[in-house]
Amino acid sequence: MNMRREQLAIDPEKCTGCRRCMIACAMKHHGRIDPDLSRVNIIGLDSKDLNVPVICMACDTAPCIKVCPMNARIRQANGTVTTDTDVCIGCRACVYICPVGSPRINPYTGRTMTCDMCEGETEPWCVAACRQEKALTLCTQGSVSHRAARKAASKTKQFHTGG
Amino acid sequence: MKLVIIGNGIAGNQVAFDVRKKDPDAQIVILSAEDVPEYDPCSLPYFLGGECGRMDVFRKTSKDYADGRIDLLYDSKVVSIDPENKTVTTHTGEKIGYDNLVLAHGGDLFIPPIPGIDTPGVFSCKQLGETQKLAAHKGTRAVVIGSGAIGIEAAEALKRKGYEVYIIELMDWILPSLFDEPTAKRLENELTGYGIQVFTHEKVLEIKGAGQVIAVVTDRRTIDCDTVVVATGVVPGTALAQTAGIETGRGIQVNRQMQTSVPDIYACGDCVETIDACTGEIAMFQLKHNAIEQAQVAARHILGEPVRYLGAYAFARAHFFDTHAATFGKTQRALDCVFGDKRIVEREDQNNYLRVVMLDNRIVGGQAIGTFADELGLLIGAMWRKDDFLDIAAKMRTLPKGGAVHAWPMVRLGTLLGM
Numbered sequence A: 001m002n003m004r005r006e007q008l009a010i011d012p013e014k015c016t017g018c019r020r021c022m023i024a025c026a027m028k029h030h031g032r033i034d035p036d037l038s039r040v041n042i043i044g045l046d047s048k049d050l051n052v053p054v055i056c057m058a059c060d061t062a063p064c065i066k067v068c069p070m071n072a073r074i075r076q077a078n079g080t081v082t083t084d085t086d087v088c089i090g091c092r093a094c095v096y097i098c099p100v101g102s103p104r105i106n107p108y109t110g111r112t113m114t115c116d117m118c119e120g121e122t123e124p125w126c127v128a129a130c131r132q133e134k135a136l137t138l139c140t141q142g143s144v145s146h147r148a149a150r151k152a153a154s155k156t157k158q159f160h161t162g163g
Numbered sequence B: 001m002k003l004v005i006i007g008n009g010i011a012g013n014q015v016a017f018d019v020r021k022k023d024p025d026a027q028i029v030i031l032s033a034e035d036v037p038e039y040d041p042c043s044l045p046y047f048l049g050g051e052c053g054r055m056d057v058f059r060k061t062s063k064d065y066a067d068g069r070i071d072l073l074y075d076s077k078v079v080s081i082d083p084e085n086k087t088v089t090t091h092t093g094e095k096i097g098y099d100n101l102v103l104a105h106g107g108d109l110f111i112p113p114i115p116g117i118d119t120p121g122v123f124s125c126k127q128l129g130e131t132q133k134l135a136a137h138k139g140t141r142a143v144v145i146g147s148g149a150i151g152i153e154a155a156e157a158l159k160r161k162g163y164e165v166y167i168i169e170l171m172d173w174i175l176p177s178l179f180d181e182p183t184a185k186r187l188e189n190e191l192t193g194y195g196i197q198v199f200t201h202e203k204v205l206e207i208k209g210a211g212q213v214i215a216v217v218t219d220r221r222t223i224d225c226d227t228v229v230v231a232t233g234v235v236p237g238t239a240l241a242q243t244a245g246i247e248t249g250r251g252i253q254v255n256r257q258m259q260t261s262v263p264d265i266y267a268c269g270d271c272v273e274t275i276d277a278c279t280g281e282i283a284m285f286q287l288k289h290n291a292i293e294q295a296q297v298a299a300r301h302i303l304g305e306p307v308r309y310l311g312a313y314a315f316a317r318a319h320f321f322d323t324h325a326a327t328f329g330k331t332q333r334a335l336d337c338v339f340g341d342k343r344i345v346e347r348e349d350q351n352n353y354l355r356v357v358m359l360d361n362r363i364v365g366g367q368a369i370g371t372f373a374d375e376l377g378l379l380i381g382a383m384w385r386k387d388d389f390l391d392i393a394a395k396m397r398t399l400p401k402g403g404a405v406h407a408w409p410m411v412r413l414g415t416l417l418g419m
């Protein structure tokens, strides 16, 4: 398993629900202003006036990799877990087993997509889009929030394997 | 150390490559009853339906075995094990010695004793070879016997290929071990909507045809057809283990380190009987993620690492055309013989449906169709954590609007449950 050097941290307290991150993500990956094409998802919990950014945590023992019938969920060298869209058949097993429900379905192809940390960029575009609110931030290895984020990600491991 | 693995499936390969990663010196041999590198049985229905190519079903190439210095012996079906002399015998009579042996030969298709089951035109979808034959077969009307996940997937695949498709299920509703009746009836309606005919509570009596299938006779009707697919379940391969005197129940019995009752023999994957990670009950889930995790445990123990398997978990999806559904944990029916305060929470919104099964205010299972399924992982998490439903309900009532931010995971769960 690859430990990620960088981790996105979410802070629902700071999220205003503006969804600029979703636009930025769709622009970065598809060149379109279309929130349906975003890998970040802002879930509005209206009953309590809450907005929660949902994004792939790249779990240490990612259950989505094990349940995919097409072996399309792949751990990348940078630690992220992404979908090989050439073989994904859109069965959504990865969506159902994900503890946060993070994989999103590309409505045009029916295949899944998750965060790839904008490989090659200095900073993920969603983080740049959220610079003012700081609901989405990037923490690098060794920082306190990085450790907290990794702890959250390894919780999945406890859910799914108990170890 | 010489490690011999029986079965070139998901579990066998996981053990072989995990051991190789940490032990460069071990001699590793995989004995395979088939003649291809590792493939994923889960993807076979999609190959059959033309949703993916033949190459996409493979998880390994011959080069992977060469690079890993793993000897993969094709057409080597093991017929007996001699634990005293530490050898296994293949169907050609060849004897192979081992220091550690791993049984990873999965399960066998259950073939119901129906007259005519050997007639040409009767296929299955369990292994690549058989699925290829079915894919090459040119028919127009197919009867699928059995409506488990494999039966439904095979039916969809044949429908995609242009067949007229009929499903026959002995029980009262389709996917009987995975879904409760209200969920299954909805799925059945969807199948019918796609033009797949479903007959439940019906028993196949005979497959007719001399030299080629011409009809399937049930206790209610006769269906003319030229193709039959048998999808009546998978039974763990215990017979081979019994030749070594290994204890078996419904499957091969193993401890938390995946060791069988005979020293130096491990077992993992579809052939074993384990425990449910949540309830501690005996479990036979026969699912890919369990096979992988059991194999990882076996490999670590072979390598001398301290490790303890925590159990298998039930999670399956039912997906055909534009219908998406999933299930986890126990069904309501599985709780029938359990004491306790049982409660079913249901939500419905157009074609989307959620059904949560609770026992003593804790989630023990759930089923969902459509958008509700997309957040099923939250419920699975709640089941693992044994969250108290009454606590969540109380929190949802008392948390102030705008001031609940630290409780957001609970609010998300409560919102999904319709609170």
Ligand SMILES: Cc1cc2nc3c(=O)[nH]c(=O)nc-3n(C[C@H](O)[C@H](O)[C@H](O)COP(=O)(O)OP(=O)(O)OC[C@H]3O[C@@H](n4cnc5c(N)ncnc54)[C@H](O)[C@@H]3O)c2cc1C
Pocket (backbone or CB within 6 Å): A067, A069, B006, B007, B008, B009, B010, B011, B012, B031, B032, B033, B034, B040, B041, B042, B043, B044, B045, B076, B077, B078, B079, B104, B105, B106, B107, B125, B126, B127, B150, B237, B240, B268, B269, B270, B271, B286, B287, B288, B289, B291, B317
């Ligand atoms: C059509 C289909 C769809 C499925 N879909 C899903 C799904 O969506 N999700 C899910 O979680 N699971 C699914 N499964 C189940 C999943 O494929 C199995 O749980 C998994 O493959 C088990 O792995 P295994 O290694 O134990 O057995 P297998 O993968 O079955 O491998 C066993 C291997 O051993 C070989 N073998 C058998 N006997 C001998 C012998 N005597 N000597 C030598 N070799 C032998 C066999 O040829 C086979 O290659 C599906 C199964 C099928 C058939």
Ligand code: SF4
Pocket (backbone or CB within 6 Å): A055, A056, A057, A058, A059, A062, A063, A064, A065, A081, A094, A097, A098, A099, A100, A101, A102, A103, A114, A156
């Ligand atoms: S289970 Fe979910 S959060 Fe974890 S790696 Fe997979 S998609 Fe990402």
Ligand code: SF4
Pocket (backbone or CB within 6 Å): A067, A068, A069, A070, A071, A072, A073, A083, A087, A088, A089, A090, A091, A092, A093, A094, A095, A103, A111, A112
């Ligand atoms: S939707 Fe695609 S990536 Fe997800 S489990 Fe299914 S095939 Fe794999």
